[in-house]
Amino acid sequence: MKVIYADNNATTQVAPEVLEEMVPYFHDLYGNPSSMHSFGGQVAGELKEARERVARLIGATPEEILFTSCGTESDNTAIRAAIASHPDKKHIITTRVEHPAVKNLCEHLGGHGYRVTFLPVDRQGRLDLEHLHKALSNDTAIVTIMWANNETGVLFPVDEIAQLVRERGIVFHTDAVQAVGKIPIDVEQIPVDMLSLSGHKLHAPKGIGALYVRKGTKFSPFLIGGHQEKGRRGGTENVASIVGLGKACELALEHLEEENERVKLLRDKLENGILKRIPNAMVNGDREHRLPNTTSISFEYVEGEAILLMMNEFGICASSGSACTSGSLEPSHVLRAMGVPFTAAHGSIRFSLSIYNTEEEIDFIIEKLPSIIQRLRELSPFWGESKTAPPVCS
């Protein structure tokens, strides 16, 4: 069965060009870039080029790029570095819709002497900057706010946020794992101090990430060890993956226009096609300010895992904010923070596309989904004569 992969915010396929560039570093060029011999040393040149390619994608200089093992490590490094550099400050500001890499760390720090402000979002998943303005204080060590939401694709006004935080002289970090490679990003124009990105969200392999640290930002390493990354991150470099990330960033820059035109058109076609054919369906999140590849759609009176399992029978891959898919019993914290009603939150499906998706695939999903939802609604006791439901668990 052909796989129709529409779950690119979860992970992406490694681009063939990326894999091709990586392969030599597993056998012919397996040296350690720190070695004194030229067999190892020659690899250092490749790392340099990869660093330049990553920097170019986000408008940074190569010295400001730090390679890590993943987005989570980048986020942890940034937040830990900021609080370690400002030991007298005991306040952190973030939002209620962050990825677990930020949310759970902030909650953890909340139990270890830090006061954490979780900024709310509105029904469309948008921030009210007035809340941020009020929360900033002389005790604030770091503001960490994501660039794009992984579940809804909603974009936060990082430019305005960064200006606001900068004026107060506070460190600003953004988890841009979902944004890098999908929308234009230029840290020369936007005063973020630190920015996290992850390889496997932009067609590089899993297990490689990067952290942008603006020149002059106070920093202390999270992984203490050797002199690698100028002492900012110990551990022998993951050479093949760094080379892969470099290539993936170069490709992402080339494909940025396609992502924002062709992929966006495919997403819109998918979204509109679904809304037109399926009643009681709604888009979650601000449709204006959104990643070009993402749509989160709720189908009332059906449950998300059941939808995923039925789509799986047709080879269609997507995600759900439903409780049952995650092993937890409550629907996604993002949808709950937005106040999406339970009738809809349990039946939410996220489709996230990439440049590898085709129009035929979108047509196939639009063709198959209505009958899947219809079948499940026929099974549902809430569908039919009375579409009302008791408000709480009984």
Next chain:
Amino acid sequence: MWEYTDKVKDHFLHPRNVGEVEGADGMGEVGSLACGDALKLTFKLDDEKRIQDIRFKTFGCGSAIASSSALTEMVKGMTLEEAEKVTNQDIADYLGGLPKEKMHCSVMGRDALEKAIAYYRGEPEKKLEGEIVCECFGVTDVEIERAVRENNLTGVEDVTGYTKAGGGCESCHEKIQEIIDKVHGKPHVAGRKPPQLTNIQKIQLIQETLEREVKPSLQKDGGDIELIDVDGNTVLVKLRGTCATCVASQVTLKHYVESKLREMVTPELVVEEVQ
């Protein structure tokens, strides 16, 4: 991804007995949209009072739909006396097992059947028994106790898997643990306050602890310890044998003897050596 058995997948993709029985003899509804799963079960009896037709409507995940479908297949043709003996474990077994986190789907099936039978018998709707323990999912202590007993559950996570209790804000986890301990006949330990000891009791306990716990391990290394006096919370001891000349004896005293006494007697104790 959940590991569902082929039978679960089969019952999910090809559910049996979907719908509502017209002119039903029995009807049971459990769950709600807010909970994320709900089941409506209706049945009709034949002349011999056996379940002739039984149908379901389920809102929920794959295993909720499969559990409902399996239940209807299992009890068809049974008398109500036979049907009411079906447990949630029977439903899970029929399906070749369910992931632990999904056992509440089978519990939902059994609950709906119980309700439907009570409806047929004209028994008054059971009032919520016991007290709500999990506010998020409205689960009572009686329900938790039953799940623990019937399925021999030993951890809070298991209870959440079977009843959903504790799956939300998690503030009831301690209460759930207490219920588990009670069912298994264990005294509840967490949060127990150290008993108020009289001076005599305290000295006795210190003496006992030194004899039973501390001395044997010191003696293994050729050392020994002697209790000289107890002054309030200060325990005065004298080290003997190799301990008396050992450079690490102060470490032993603080890290081993003192922490042992604090653990076994009372956390306020301080151990000091008499020269």
